[in-house]
Amino acid sequence: MARGRRRRRRGSGTGECTQSQSNEKVRCSNHSATHTLILFHDGKLSEHWAEASENRPKTRLIQELGNQNIVQIACGDQHAMALSRGGELFTWGWNTHGQLGVGSQTRFTHKPQLVERLKGIPLAQIAAGGAHSTTISLSGAVYSWGKNSFGQLGLGDTKDRDCPTYVGALEHWKTVFISCGADHTAVLSKEGLVCTFGAGGSGQLGHNSTRNELLPRVVSELWGARVSNIACGRQSTLVYVLSLDKFYFCGSDDDGQLEGDRKPNQLIPVPINSPLNSGKSCQKKNASKKGIKIIAGVNQSFARCKENKNSYLDGIATLEDKEVDAWISNSKCCESIKKSIRLIFSSEACINGSFLDKRDKHFKTSKEVSGVDMSEVKRFYKKISKKQTIYQEVQNVIRNLLPSLSSSPVSPENFRVYLILPFLLQEKDGNSFLSLILLAQAIMKLQPEGLQTLECLWSNLETSFFKELVFLYQRVSQYILCKFVMEFITMKPGRLFRLDPAETGPLEILHILYQVNSRTGFRVHESNFYVPQVREIINFCACYNTVTVLYKLSKYPCIFDRENKIHVYTTECRALTNISAIPLIHTSEPWKFCVRRQCLLQDIRKNLKSASKQDFRKILEVSFEGEMGVDEGGVSQELFRIAASTLCQPSTGTFCHFPSGLVWFPRQASNCEDEDTFLLIGTLCGMALFNHCTVPFPFPRVLYKKLLDLAPTLEDLEDLLPTVGRSLGRILNEESDSLDLDFTIMEGEDSTDVVELKENGANIPVTKDNRKEYVDLYVNYMFNKSVQKPFEDFMQGFLRGCPARNWKIFFPEELQVLLQGHTTFDWHLLEKNVMYRGYEKLDRTIRNFWTVFHRLPEEKKKMFLAFLTGSDRITGYGPECFRFCIADPRAENPDELSPRANTCHLILFLPRYSSKKILKEKLLYAIEHNEGFGLA
The missing domain is CATH 3.30.2410.10 (Hect, E3 ligase catalytic domain)
Known part of the structure; x- marks a missing residue:
């Protein structure tokens, strides 16, 4: 909290909140006035109870928050909340219902505890009920926890929560204010709508009933009134409509706190006379011009005139243009500027709360929408990059923050930091590279669900920003590998055999960005992902006949262009066959493979049956019995060509043939003459790849996707069966609800065999709602389920025939060309x-x-x-x-x-x-x- 009297701090709670006339302190009390927090002008916070107990003194100074800059406070019946300007929420007191939000292990604590689950979420407001707590983020997300006996958490049930839980029913509702009664809650939207939920026994929800509401429900009587302020009493709700200059009340008025005669239980909001302001009336003639702060307490309800609506809420620190301009205009980066920079950039929450899209898009924050105005991020970077002292201070603070980033974010708002920070670390220096490496490590620590959310946000970035993000991680990957090469050349030859885990982070990010790019239609050309330095590493590995580092680098195929991929793969093959690259010398005997043309397949089987595992690591040397010739690749190529041509003959019944000219595995592998046929075919394909030959089986590209463990798609089915693929595409776009289909597929030569795509599929009609599932199951059946056994045999043979593993570095289309050859020529x-x-x-x-x-x-x-x-x-x-x-x-x-x-x-x-x-x-x-x- 800023020291001195020039700033005013207001409490936010369920009960009375007042400020002394001298602006020296803020007071926050619970409804029964048994618990009071006082925030002094010097930032110290004291706590007062009506009576002392064994667990707590009657009055004490909360020294544990002495170094925190508190901006909001709230009191429940027996617990307290405090929000710091750095975006951290602290709670303490009784935790009988989980109202502290720190789990259920602690029943009571007098020391403020950090609510870890809300770390990184930019909170706009906090509020406490009798034994429940709520918060709102700057983008209107509502979180609640604690007692839920009446549904006051708005989660659709009556189960207590001991950690903050997102109120999904209020998603994108643009919540800007929240207030809690003893067992009910009211929220206000930016459009002036009011939702209430929880206990309704006294009519406090305003729904013309005494029923409890487990989910947020709009108060229909206030529809269109555009409410300006709300406040909950213990069993009542009070709202103010600025345009009408009127107060509305619902709930219990047992204590006679309102003027005039009122029923004990008012079931719908009704207008009332202006409440008393602690004995001093608020003049109506000014009420329409000034913001109104209203407070509903057990003993009194009153209104307080303020210059700005909701001005009594001070928020967490976020960047302001005027403040940034002041940083830049200052001749030196003085201590006060450093303090401001540290306040914001040492906090995930403050960073996430800055750069919000001013067009209200941030209220739609989700897994698809970040709510960040990326152009504002770029504008801020351009400003501070012109002044190195400011930029370096920002960089230093960010670098210190990175290791502490949360690995289990609970909200899409948490992920803004991963979008913002890379664009603030663009300087081409070691410090920026180090920060990007640390950021990459933090990203890779995310739980799978969190990483999936970040990928989704990346995929929705504008192309220009996405391309720049790729460039940043490509550049830091270059830096890492260049440093790796230099260390090896100069004095650390042992480096060739290892790559530190810390160094692979940016490569991991670059690879994930490539996958995002491929899923979103290759908005960025693949050449933007290449890292030229890998060629030097490949050459060193070839020279030293080792592939240790190449194995690690091959996990990130996007960093290699096609030529370098080929070099990686051939380097591994040479290492496995003990061929030295410089000079190119064979150090092992070849695998002599003699066959007869007239008995080619039988002889191939015979050779493979007697082969050892080590034979497949040798260079293949084929000879045809009775024919002259030295095999320098050509005779081997002839073997694979003839074998593929023979096995693809329709008369053999090995494959299913399609009008597209392609072949695919049969649905019944037993149709084949020999049970090991697909083991043989897979082995031949693996051997061809290892020996740099083609084997012209006319397989569709989906085979190579399956080899690389990539899921087949509808486009793959259209490649093999164009008519069927187009028909399924039309089903996905069909507007009619009745598609006259069920979850079955007809197969067999006469299309008489009925196969259910899911259990009881014959009785499940295909509708508009489940048609995508139908298409997905159809594709899965054609390419996976129906050919499971022959493909497993093929895969087993392929891995046997090709002892190298870096073939996985190739993309499906590249692997297809490697095995089937180029069909177009220069x-x-x-x-x-x-x-x-x-x-x-x-x-x-x-x-x-x-x-x-x-x-x-x-x-x-x-x-x-x-x-x-x-x-x-x-x-x-x-x-x-x-x-x-x-x-x-x-x-x-x-x-x-x-x-x-x-x-x-x-x-x-x-x-x-x-x-x-x-x-x-x-x-x-x-x-x-x-x-x-x-x-x-």
């Missing part, structure tokens, strides 16, 4: 990557060859690719990575240089001085007959 890039032996790039024969090649139809070009590699697709490592060689047969003996195999001529021997016509003839003949040309 033929000029292919030309650019060719190597020559015995030729120069500008030799006439070479120029003639490429002239002829580029004039070929697309289909013939793909046939040429199949002639070279055994597949009409370029390996998933990209056209830029694909290489082949054109050699002069006169300069080198082809048979000695590369024994001829029936597949994969990665060295093309081109006769010198060939004309364009001859080259075209030989080229077409070679690709159509799968024979090399230019050879005898």
Whole structure:
């Protein structure tokens, strides 16, 4: 509390609240006047009871709050509340019903206890009932706790609460004031509506009955009156309507506290004469011009004229433009300015209460709406960044706050701090980076539900702010990894084998932001997430043949561009196969895999059956029985191509084939000739990936999503079954309530088999309310439930065939290209990557060859690719990575240089001085007959 007499503090409670004429103290009493709090001008708080007891003295100075700046106080029958300017709420006294809000372990305490559950929520007002307590946040959220025998907490039941509980029934009601009676509560909205709930036995709720109300209910008799102020007596409610300059009363008037003859129980609000103001009347001629503070007590009800409506409520500290301008204009960052900065930026609640959207949007604060005006945050940053002394002080205070941020927030209002602070830490210096690292650590400590709320708020940020948030965490991730590399280079080579947990926080945040970005339609290009420094780490890991750090970094695939992902994966594969990158030397024997063309699948099974776990870590070396050739990748590619083509034949019955040209697992795996078929297919796919080959099974992209443990969607079903997918999409958009469907699906060749999507699904109609559930269950059945066994076999085989684990770094579409190859080609890039032996790039024969090649139809070009590699697709490592060689047969003996195999001529021997016509003839003949040309 500010010292001296220039500020006035008013109490807020259920009973009498008065201020001395000299402005030296504020008094707050309960209804029976047995308990009184006095807040002095010097900030000290004293407590007075009508009688002393064993647990408490009659009068005492509350020394425990001596260093707190108290702005509001409230008294219950036997408990007290105090709100500090720093946003902390303290309670003490009896806790028989949980009215202290600190749990049920404590029955009584004379020492003020911090209400931890409200930490970080910017409170606007506090109020105490007989044995219950309430608060309002700056955005109108109401919290209640304590005794609830009559429903006075507004939670829909009569169960006591020992911790603050959000009153969901008042969500977005724009509550601006609250008052408590002995066992009832009244709230006032910004629009002037009044809700009451709790005990109604004396008519104090104003609903023309004596019934208790468990949920907030609007007082209909006051509808349209635009109430200005409310106050609850012990069993009564008093309101004031400024526009009419009238007071209305309902409830019990047993003590005769109002002028005129009134019934003991007034069931609806009725106008009354102006109440007495402690013996001094408030002149009506001024009442319409000035705010009115009304207090309803057990012995008296009175009104007090004030200059501003509700001015008797002092609030927590929040940023004000004038105050900030004063900071900037001051030549030095004096102690008073530092004190103001510390007051606000050392408090979650004060930060969360600042920068509220002035257009009343903050009253709609929820998991989707933050209530923060982000442009105001940016404007504040621009102001203070111009004055480094102020900015550094703000930074220092924020950095000290970060480790204490709550890991279990209870309200969406708590999460504003995570939106605001990053935009105040934008300086490109070590201090800002350190603060962002600490903030990232605090975010990662959030409970799953809290993190989900923050992700939702991130997803609803304007694109410009979301992009800037990505940039901040991408920049600090760069800083961390650059520092990591420098430490390794200079003096800490052991750093290559570890990455401190503290350093992964920003990477975690960046990864989560990427996931949010993908769910919201990729508003920010994925290149904004790349961290270039990872390439140096990859190179070091390749040099030292270790993948320890890469395993950790691979958890954050968004930081890698496609090329770096490939390098990460190939580095791991080399480490597993004991191949040194520099120089590239094999240090282990290859896995010799001999097969016969005419018995290919049987021989593959035989080889796999006898294989050890270690064999799958070796480089695959395939040979076809009776055929010459050294496998440098091409023969292996031929094996996978033929195996995939054979298994995909409709006659085998292995897969379900669709008009889209795609294949999918059968719903009955027993249709397959061998029970281990999908184990075999999965193993082949894993082996192909590990050996950098393609295996052209025409799977839909959903397979790769399932491999990466991502949930299939309706779009995936439309990819496989366009007609069914579009039909389900129409169901989601159907306006009619009657959809003539139930929770079943017809399947089988004749569509006669009925499968229930949920228990008793045949008797559950699909309606407008449950249609999304129906579509979700349909998708889940098609891609998960119906193919569970064959996919599990496939996954088991895949993990066996590919001992590397960093394939998970790829996104589904990238993994699909890796295994199935590119279907679109840049033929000029292919030309650019060719190597020559015995030729120069500008030799006439070479120029003639490429002239002829580029004039070929697309289909013939793909046939040429199949002639070279055994597949009409370029390996998933990209056209830029694909290489082949054109050699002069006169300069080198082809048979000695590369024994001829029936597949994969990665060295093309081109006769010198060939004309364009001859080259075209030989080229077409070679690709159509799968024979090399230019050879005898």
